[in-house]
Amino acid sequence: MAVAPVFPKIIRRRSKLHGWGVFAREPINKNKRIVTYDGELIDHKESYTRETTYLDRGEIWCFTVNRRWVRDAHVGGNVARFINHACKPNCYSEVVGKTIWIRAARNIEAGEELTYDYHTDGDHIIQCRCRPGCTRML
Ligand SMILES: [Zn+2]
Numbered sequence: 001m002a003v004a005p006v007f008p009k010i011i012r013r014r015s016k017l018h019g020w021g022v023f024a025r026e027p028i029n030k031n032k033r034i035v036t037y038d039g040e041l042i043d044h045k046e047s048y049t050r051e052t053t054y055l056d057r058g059e060i061w062c063f064t065v066n067r068r069w070v071r072d073a074h075v076g077g078n079v080a081r082f083i084n085h086a087c088k089p090n091c092y093s094e095v096v097g098k099t100i101w102i103r104a105a106r107n108i109e110a111g112e113e114l115t116y117d118y119h120t121d122g123d124h125i126i127q128c129r130c131r132p133g134c135t136r137m138l
Contacts, residue, residue: 008034010114012082018129020082021113028108034091037063037100038078039071047072051122058126060118060138065098085138086115086130
């Protein structure tokens with residue numbers, strides 16, 4: 001019988017970066033799989049329509065899986081949708097099939113906020129708030 005994998009303990013809390021954030025509750029080793037980015041599987045055409053609405057509200061929910069699919073975390077999303085973007089993040093995303101994994105880019109200490117680079121490919125109309133003075137648009 002397969003043993004269910006154990007994932008690091010994480011928690012949603014208010015973030016200094018933006019709105020909600022997700023924080024490590026225990027040390028996480030580099031490259032450890034932390035959580036999947038869940039969301040409804042939709043095609044790019046549908047994603048474009050929804051993103052227009054989301055971006056008007058300053059929100060980013062749609063995560064590109066591949067050339068065919070996008071996951072919309074506004075529908076059926078899990079805690080991963082609250083992980084903030086950062087230009088120098090401590091996590092990275094990895095797509096395996098239609099599953100998006102958030103993994104540790106380095107050793108992370110308990111209490112650190114988790115971040116990854118969204119690599120957005122849209123209209124870049126949201127100001128990045130990952131650190132004071134960041135000029136990137138998402
Ligand atoms: Zn930034």
